[in-house]
Amino acid sequence: MSGRHHKAKLNLLDILSKEENKTILAELNERSYRKRHLLFMPYHKEDLVFIVKEGKLRVYLGLDGKELSVAILGPGDVYSTHTRAYVEALEDTTILTCHAFKFFKLAGEQQSLNLALISSMGAMMSGTIATIENLYFNCTDKRVAAFFYEQALLNGEPNAAGTYLDIGLTVDNIAKIVGSSRQTVSTLISNLEKDGVLKKVARGEYLIKDMAELQVIANSCPE
Structure with a gap:
């Protein structure tokens, strides 16, 4: 497990809303999708760049009848x-789309937008690498712990009680990401709660009470 720490990325939506980027914003087309909708499939006929305005998307590969999740996209993320x-809506989602050639031509004229794009893509790649590491280098019963640990490092908010984490994902969503069943993931989360490692605060929200122990569990795959 890597020692990554949370690093705030530039907010692409905030950058687009600035006066100097109004021309680019005007070229973006808004599309809305319901939860579980499959937005795009491999080699989609439209060569588009899209930015998540609202909601959450899962990016995954289909391999031999199995799904390999490679990224979770939220507001401000670009793909x-x-x-x-494949790109699937994990919840009701709105995206902003533009033809790729036109988008990058316009974006190339604005340094602030280029920096935000690089920041967003870098954060996404970091998350993708963490997901793949989790799937291939951790044994099945440790993937949930590794998932929560990485999420806490990247997106957690430390407070007096621990590290607050709003991942906005259901247990079923987490199961898809870690490549396991919903029942197994639910059981593992319950075990982490019983051991005092984390606490479920609300739907999609958790409090990591013991980061050190979570790291130990995430790295303790037996041979």
């Missing part, structure tokens, strides 16, 4: 349709 990946 392209011209890949081998």
Whole structure:
């Protein structure tokens, strides 16, 4: 497990709303989708860049009848349709789309937007690498602990009681990400709660009470 720490990324939506980027914003088309809708499939015929305005998306690969989650996109995240990946709405979602060539031509004229794009894509790649590491280098019964640990490092908010984490994902969503069943993930979360490692605060919200112990569990796969 890596020693990554949370680093705030530039908010792409905030950058787009600035006066100097109004021309680019005007070229973006808004599309809305319901939860569980499959927005894009591999090699989608439209070569688009899209930015998540509201909601949450899962990017995954289909391999031999199995799904490999590679990224979770939220507000401000950017992605392209011209890949081998599927893009699914984990909740009701709105995106802003633009033809890729036009978008990058316009974006190339604005340094602040370029920096925000690099920041957003870098954060997404970091999350993707963490997801793949979790799936391939951790044994099954430790993937949930590794998932929570990485999320807490990247997105957690420390407070007096521990580290607050709003991942906005259901247990079923987490199961898809870690490549396990909903029942197994639910059981593992319950075990972490019983051991005093974390506490479920609300739907999609958790309090990591013992980060050190969570790290130990995430790294303790037996041979």
